[in-house]
Amino acid sequence: MIVCEEPNNRLDKFTGTMHWRKDRFPLDLDNMMLRGCRIRNTDECHGLVIFAGADTKIMRNGGKTRFKRTKIDELMNYMVYTIFVILVLLCAGLAIGNTFWYEEVGSKAWYLYDGKDQTASYRGFLSFWGYIIVLNTMVPISLYVSVEVIRLGQSKFINWDLQMYYQEKDTPAKARTTTLNEQLGQIEYIFSDKTGTLTQNIMAFKKCTIAGQTFGDPANVAGVPLDRGKPVDFTWNKYADRKFEYLDHSLVACIRSKKDKDTLEFFKLLSLCHTVMVEQKEDELVYQAASPDEGALVTAARNFGFVFLSRTQDTITISEMDQEMTYEVLALLDFNSDRKRMSIILRFPDGRIRLYCKGADTVIYERLSPNSKHKEVTQTALDIFANETLRTLCLCYKDISKQEFDAWAKKHKAASVAMGNREAALDRVYEQIESNLMMIGATAIEDKLQDGVPETIAKLAKADIKIWVLTGDKKETAENIGYSCKLLTDDMQIHYGEDVNCVLCKQHVHSDNENGKRLVNIYLSLSLSVSVSLRVCLSVSLRVCLSLPVCSVFVCLRLSLSNEILYEKKKKRRRLRLKRLGKRPAAAATPQDAAQPIDDWEKETRQVDFVNMACECEAVICCRVTPKQKANVVSLVKKYKKAVTLSIGDGANDVNMIKMANLQILVFSGCKHNPHLWTSGPHTTLMESVSDRLSRHMHICGLLEVILQGSFEVAIMNDDYYFIYDFLLPLQVAYEDWFITLYNVMYSSLPVLLVGLLDQDVNDKLSRKFPKLYLPGQQGALFNYKNFFISLFHGIFTSLVIFFIPYGAFLQTMGQNGEAPSDYQSLAVVMASSLIFTVNMQISLETSYWTFVNCFAVLCSIAIYFGIMFDIHSAGIHVIFPSTFTFTGVASNALRQPYLWLTIILTVGITLLPVICIQFLYKTIWPSVGDNVQRNRKKYEMEEEEEEKSTPFQRGRRSRRSAYAFSHSRGYADLIASGRSIRRRPARARPNPRDSIREIPQAENI
Structure with missing residues (x-):
């Protein structure tokens, strides 16, 4: 059962x-x-x-999928709603006019009587719906098709971009969706994971401290430190990994001498305390680890003579300096993000029972025995490792008597089969045995930054994109990585710790008691505590009262008076909005009342306070956050700032954050990537290519030109309205039916699509050199209601010219035969020809980047128009379909008249003259950043070539800052205990090592 x-x-x-x-x-x-x-x-x-x-x-899990829409989609929908309302108003006006006309004129003209005895109001009702059908071309349905085609093409360009191809792993970029491309040009906030995104997530064992002695720094025979020593020769070890490199020869000599028991015990622990799986491939050991940190430690022990060979359900076999030993596994206490440690209980061949444990320094130091040695020396070594960008783990052990283990094993058995709160029960049992530990030492692993990360962050900052790093690592880790990747600089004032809670509480007191009082220098100290269930909990008292785990955050900023003034204005608007949530609850009378959960008003207020202050900073780093908290932070910014957000990650612990953002980029790098990640968004290979993606594909001008061109063409089609209004003809259009049918498909679509796909104001190199080109798209200056109405009024003006100039020409002009060709069909041909020339010339003026394809598309569209028009106006097709093609011979007769060609030229010239004048004024008097770059393009390109010639390579510089942390993915303990073996699992989230033991306990818990 x-x-x-x-x-x-x-x-x-x-x-x-x-x-x-x-x-x-x-x-x-x-x-x-x-x-x-x-x-x-x-x-x-x-x-x-x-x-x-x-x-x-x-x-x-197959619930409703949340479909993400871009800001452009929302604006485009509102644009269509506006056009539809205008269409309804126009049709209503025409229907009312037709009703009055029928009462005054139509009903009295015997030759207009249709034999139907209908009232004028009923005829007006029918006319309204008839006008809706006739003028339906005003609703830009084809615009959605054009936009989707362009998005599909842009996605293909992303996939084909060789600049984002990762040659080492043969991995191209891949756009997982076609609906979010244009948001690459509107990003305001970037949320990034650290490990595997900013760093390579490829771990290398570099240093260690054993019984108070530190190893890892290269030195000569005399002990003088060297910048770069000769790597250790591991040929004496037949199991050594050839890729492993170590520089300190003294550690190898100490191990081979077999005199230092602490050193031997140190590496024995590394070879035994883990959940690594091993496979034999071509007579070589291949390790499969749940985290790259664990794999690096087992590999290090392997090279130093303690080789993990195999494991079964209840045994583990290692080679200790070429001597094979088998240990009985009594229990395996696996790692999770709350425990931040793992332990293994072994029975030695001589019958002794010993517990080996490794974990974060904070959790280990809390469980050390008072008699443990080397605690202070090891803590000092940990701080030194942190200044060298190294990640640390503490190692310790405990001898257990048989009676103590038997009693504990019964409790462990009962907890493992508990149906309710099994994990909590197991954690309590684990706590009982993991106490009074003895310190052996600590390891230090290097996780290098990815190439180009500092340059990428600098470019993004110049583009006014704010970067938030959300990591589960400890505060020192986050700060040092921030300096390494240049997210933090020396001219920034950094605030972290628990002080921000006091600031926000003080801010609450000021806002509640005196609305007119101004908070003095709100930037004195800044920090954050994020609660798991309350999202953002920023009060020290609440953090003390609540038993929920919290995380600490620090932010950096530059002080400025303008920021304070801006914040004061936002604070006033926020107070008005929060009045809708009700009054602030009364102060608690007793400590028991203070311990009650805060209500919605308090949560809303603290969330707004945090978002407003954090968004005023130049950079924000949230440390010790869980995957759920990462998603909550992104949600807060989206909720209160209405900003376009981008999440960048590489592993399963980033899924919540990635899915919450508007746009996602999954970076394929290192070992942490989960191939089964189901998020939808663009995928690329390295953090460096993120900058290329934003610089190369950030220009949404082409797509916005397509949308504005669509609204322009919608307004042009008002010629039907003028025709109906002028001639008082119900249900009669100004153009031929076949022209209206083929207009979007054959005559005007190709040039517009190519502009959306190929157009760029500057080339790739200049877009990377001038990140300020990103600002117009980010600020929404390229497409908004203002630009939409300008385009709409421009289209109305163009439609007036296209209709009334040919109409006036037909009234006052005489043909070659002495007769005025005032027939409706000739007028329709002239108007249609003027429209085709105008639309194609208009899109030509808006094109910034000309290619052969663009030229061919414009000329081909005009040629197709005349070719089809002469075909459908020919006598041959009229004989076959007499009722369908009624404009027989109109094109050849009308276009034979020279004055009609002059009319077309005059019409096109008048419609394009305002466009040319406005473009000239803007480019000469009010030039944008893009206009200035275009004007000096050749100069900048020459400077770029000179820089490339003068700097063939650039030497990197090691940062003086560093970080330390360790991976926190669940291991293979349960698999090992069950006696089964499965394929390698993708690594998950990193563990959250706590702050140093000198810090307050409240800041250490998650």
């Missing part, structure tokens, strides 16, 4: 118990198989269907 949880949608958790032969066995996530899973390295297995149909986890 199996007792398990009810059906749910959690893919990362399963709790159950199997009753078999009067015994109980725990069932968890590692016993569960989802649809599509495959098993390897397993001869046979037994399965049982627990849930079926709609109760399966896969089906319960």
Whole structure:
């Protein structure tokens, strides 16, 4: 019998118990198989269907998918709504006019009588819907098709971009959606993970401290430190990894001498305390680790003579300096993001029972025995490692008596089969055995920054894009990485710790008691505490009262009076808005009342305070945040700033943050990437290419020109309205039916599409050199209601010219035969020809980047128009379809008249003259950044060529700042305990090492 949880949608958790032969066995996530899973390295297995149909986890996760829309989509929808309202008003006006006309004129003219005795109002009602049908071309339905085609083409260009191709892994960029491309040009905030995104996530064992002695710095025979020593020769070790490199020869000599027991115990711990899986491939050991940190540590132990060889369900075998030893595994206490440590309990061949433990310094130091040695020396070494961009883990052990272990094993068995709160029960049992530990030392692993990260951040900052780094690492880690990647600079004033809580509480007091009082220098100290359930909890008292884990955050900024004034204005607007939430609750009378959860008013106020202050800073770094908290931070900015956000990550712990943002970029780098990540967004390979993506693909001018051109062409089609109004003809259009049908498909679509796909105001190099070119799109200056109405009025003016100039010419002009060709069909041909020339010339004036394809498209569109027009006006097609093609011979007769060609030239010239004049004025008197770059393009290109010639290579410089942390992905403990082996899993989130032991405990917990 199996007792398990009810059906749910959690893919990362399963709790159950199997009753078999009067015994109980725990069932968890590692016993569960989802649809599509495959098993390897397993001869046979037994399965049982627990849930079926709609109760399966896969089906319960198949809920509604949230479709993301861009700001341009929203504006375009409002634009269509506006055009539709205008259409309804125009048709209503025409229907009313037609009603009055029929009462005054139509009903009295016998030759207009249609034999239907209908009232004037009923005729007006029918006329309204008839005008809706006739003037339906005003609604730009084809605009949506054009925009989607352009987006599809832009996505292909992203996929084909060689600048974003990662040659080492043969990985091109991949756009996972076609609906978000233009938002690359509107980003205001970037939220980035640290490990694997800013860093390479490729770990290398660099240094260690063992029993108070530090190893890792290269030195000569005399002990003088060297900048770069000769790598250690590991040929004496037949199991050594050839790729492993170490510079301190003294550590190898110490191990090979076998005199220092602490050193031998140190590497024995590394080879035993882990959840690494091993495979034999071509007589070589291949390790599969749940995190790159763990793989690096086991590989280091392997090279120093302590080789992990194999493991079974209850044993682990290693080679200790060429001597094979097998240890019995009694218990494996796996890692999770709350514990920040893992332990293994082993029975040695001589019968001794020992616990080995490794984890974050804060959790380890809390559990050390008072008799443990080397605590202060190890802490000093940890601080030194932090200044060298190294990630640290503390190692310790504990000897356990048989009686103590037997008593603990019973508790562990009971907790492992508990149905309710199994994880909490196991954690309590783990706490009992992981106490009074003895310190051995600490490891230091290097995780280098990705190439081009500082340059990328500098470019993004110049483009006025604010960068927030959200990481689960500790505060020192985040700060040092911030300096390494130039997110933080020496001219910034940095504030962190618990002071921001006091600032925000003080701000609350000021806003509640005296609305007119101004908060004096709100930037004196800044920090953040984010609660798991309350999202943003910024009060020290609340942080003390609540038992929820919190995370600490620090932000950096430059002080300025303008920022304070701007914040004061925002604060007044915020107070007015928060009045809708109700009055602030009264102060608590007792400490018990103060411990109650804060209400919606308090949460809303603190959230707004945090967002407003953080968004005034130049950079924000949130440390010790969980995946859920990352998503909450992004949600706050989206909610209160209405800004376009971009999330960048590379692993499963970033999924919540990535899915919450408007735009997502998944970086394929290092070892942490989860190939089964199901987020939708562009995928690329390195952090450096993110800058290229934004600089090369940020120009949304082409797409916006298409939209504005669509509204321009909508207004042009008002010629039908003028024709109906002028001649008082119901349901009669100014153009031929076939012209209206083919206009969007054949005559005007190709040039517009090519502008949207190919047009660029500057080339790629200049766009990277001048990040300020990004600002117009970010500020919404390229497409808004102002530009829409300008384009609409421009179209109305053009339609007036296209209609009334040919109309006036037909009234006052005489043909070659002495007769005035005042027929409707000739007028329609002239108007249509003028429209085709005007539209194609208009799009030509808006084109900044000319190619052969653009020229061909414009000329081809005009040629296709005349070719089709002469064909459908020919006598031959009229004979075959007499009722369909009624403009027989009109084109050849009308265009034979020279004055009609002069009319077309005059019409086109008058319509384009204002456009030419306005463009001239803007480019000469009010030039934009793009106009100035275009004007000096050749100069900048020559400077670029000279720089490339003068600097063939640039030597990098190691940052003096650093960081330390460790990976916090769940290991293979449950698999090992179950005796099964599966394929390598993708690494998950990194652990959140706590702050140093000198800091307050409240700031250390998650």
